[in-house]
Amino acid sequence: MHRFEYHAPTSLDEAVALLKEHGDGTKLLAGGTDLLVHMKEGGLHPPRVVSLHAVAGLDGISFDKSEGLSIGSAVSMGDIEANDTIRQRYTALAEGAGIVGSVQTRSMATIGGNIANAAPSADTAPPLAVFDAIAQIIGSGGAREVPVIDLFEGPGSTVLAGDEVLTGFTLPTPPANTGSVYQRHTPRKIMDIAAVSVGVRLSLDGGNIGEARICLGAVAATIIRATEAEDALAGQTPSTELFAKVAELARAASSPISDVRGSAEFRHHLVGVMTKRCLDVALERAQEN
């Protein structure tokens, strides 16, 4: 790690002002579970680090049926995993947060950091996307909202400007009879990063599928929605054949690369298998709810 200047502002305004003053090289610090690894081993050497630890008000979770769910950017994975409302209504998100790293990692890692870090394999990104989550952003130019699915530009890169801070996420209340799931493929059971991940939400309307969301992780430069696959589900009666067809569409939507975690062919194959499995689970959960 190289030497750097450290700031610990106590308000969002102060944080934004620091970012604006010092420009692009400055990095925000939340749990540090990505940033410190990059600084120690990844060749990232920011001249300045601005910690969000002392900024109040970023670590709350609240739910209201009409407003939906609101999660502060500094909420830890552990707190998301343990939250009953999220477990029941936003199951995929609890699953995504619950699989990150180890117990120790989950106590430090924040959802804001996971999203701002913009890894295509980020485990809370597909779950947020399937619930149509909106990211709340504050910068020197004021506040703005961006759907999570539109937040990413590529690996490690988001639409956030250098002086912007992610403050939280809002997720609309899912319709009744909704089931959701998040699964990832990793060679090891834990302490691993997704080679492929799939988030699915199915909201049933009578016996048919009302609304469907399928979001794929680690198979493109950013997370992607498999929109053709989603469209093929809408208004349809769930069946094995339908799910097989939809899984095939999801597979076609992915454009994985070959890297140290697997070849493109392998990932392609897994997208199909895992989408099918996730559809089955989501349906079962939707029928139970």
Added chain:
Amino acid sequence: MTTYSSVGKPITRIDGSNKVTGDSLYAGDVQLPGMLHCKLLRSPHAHARIVSIDTSNALALEGIERVITAADLPTFNPKRMSNRAYNLLAADEVLFYGQPVAAVLAVDVSTAEEALDLINVVYDELPAVLDSLAAMEEDSPLARAPVTEIDRSESKGHVSVDVKEEQSDKPSNIASQAKFSRGDVDQGFDEADCVVERTWRSAMMHQGYIEPHSTVADFNAASGELTIWTATQGQFFVRDQISNMLRMPETKIRVIGTELGGGFGGKIFLTQTLAAVLAKLAGRPVKIIFTRKDDLQGATPSAGCVVDLKTGMKKDGAITAIKAKIVYDAGAFPGASAVVGAILLGGYYRFPNLEIETYEVLTNKVSVGAIRAPGAHNVTFAIESHMDMMARELGLDPLEARMQNAVSEGDKMPSDVPYTRIGMKECLEAVRDSDLWKSRGKKQNGNGKARGIGMAVGGWLGGLQPASAHVELNGDGTIKVVVGANDISGTNTSFMQIAAEELGVPLEMVSVGTGDTKTAPFAGMSAGSKTLFTVGRAVKEAAEDARQQLFNIAAERLEANPDDMESVDGEIRVKGSPDKSIPFRRLAGITTGFGALYPPIIGRGAITARKQAPGFTAQVAEVEVDEETGQVTLLNWGIVQDAGFAINPLSVAGQMQGGATQGIGIGLWEEMIFDDKGHLMNDGLLDYRMPTALDVPNIETQIVEVPSEEGPYGARGVGEPSIIPGAAAISNAIEDAIGVRVTEAPATPERILRALGKI
């Protein structure tokens, strides 16, 4: 059967509480006044000429004391430069990605790291030779100047074999080769009813010790004394090597082998000479601690290997012939012992006809060293898969087919050396009787996942080296044992048991300490499964000697015959007359007190080991395979191992579980992956995957005891065998589950899907 009071009992490790509470002193904990921190600049290329190195910007950074390159180092005998140890920093040419090119000395670690980026090295890239098979071709470019006069002293610590390795005279990437033959293999294959021919690949993998390489060196210019605190399995080896390299007398070198956070063959000798040289150059103590990346890029992993294997078996299960070519990828410096692999490949079973060629090939990858049973898991993966495949094809029971052909005492290895007494058959018998093995074929597949059970055996010849020990009587009548062996596996706990046994005292009365090279009696490297086997014998002898001294003095005091003495409950007494006795405390007084009549008690144990006691293991894997994703889940694991005599059954079981876990890692995850330019792609523990606690199933251990001739109480080496058969057992279990064979270790989901034809 003899009954013992201390040996043979499960005892928790004496170093355990210090490790758990963080009180153990590791080399990294050593802080000296004025100490500088060293970071190494590593080559970004697998093969390149160094055109120039500009260190001026780095030197200008505040806090940087020195930046050292090869030009600043002492020059060594050029012949020795074939040895990795002599190449402290790359001189004109870099031979592997990650090879150290410059060393920065700074007041703290961060400053040293920062300076690395400021060193400007101009390279002229050369073609990188990466594939060991292609490297053997006549017209292959050379990975490096051919090696001459390979110094094999390090690998001899792990296994003792007396076979001459040939070196080719023509410039070639082949560092060494050997060939073994017996009978007529063509005829053997003609007689076979089943012939299996396959190519088996196993990856270069890392020993995965928890503590990285760490050394602190301090050179006192006034006295000319060099002190080194270091994480090593062999402090005397380090001392001897440094003495040779730096031409210093051993009286001036003190190597303190600190508590070791794992070695597995990978922590012998790597950073110590460099630290010493840097400390001398800087005139200040120097600390080198590797990061995990340093360890993965630039330590000495275990060789990758390709085995072309052809074997034949008759309908009745009798094996007829083996023909094989083994190629170890040694990386850029010799370090893979090709001979041992050949001996094991053809040495588990009584092949009447045999032809095995074995090669150690140089490539532009990080150079390899030992691992737990170096070279054994690679060849065992091949032969133990073949035994299963042949039995399967002929409709024979795979365990019985092994039993029928297994070697036992007197059978010859491919090197024509006969086995001493070994327990391979006993291990197989124990597996045959185990519930796990008996449950084959009885379990249901569930939720689309197929279950299977497979087994494999492994054996290791073991190393031989002299050893010595002292046993002394303390002033309060307790016992002090001093050894020079670095305790990597609980050996000091077992030495305590041995001393207590021989002196007839409770364990609480014995302390065992590892001295350093200035204070301890000599011991060989803690490698080759030989520490208890050799140093344990020395401790036993020293304790017997001390006992005799106590008997002599007690006999004189009690006016009895020394032959009539016995040691019971902390006193020496005349057999059968408990009232005629002298307590140890009193004996201590009359041998150490002011004006004492008798000399202090100091038992001497010094042994040389001549007879290997090969250790065998048989292991069973139960797997569940997801045929759609290729994911393998281990459900159960059984390991049987011949310990000869388990001096501490708890330590033995721990060694068995640890080794089995590493074998599981080799079978399913562990693999150093290089890109087509020779860059290591997985230089951290996220993508160099070792199994986590959740990935390893319950491991059921069972010790069998077939006594060795020379080991204390019949003990034989137990450290290494347990790692050997894991990959083969898993491969066999996978075929049992899904009917296809994965011929490459690790068996990743992707390789399984390819074998299934799904991708």
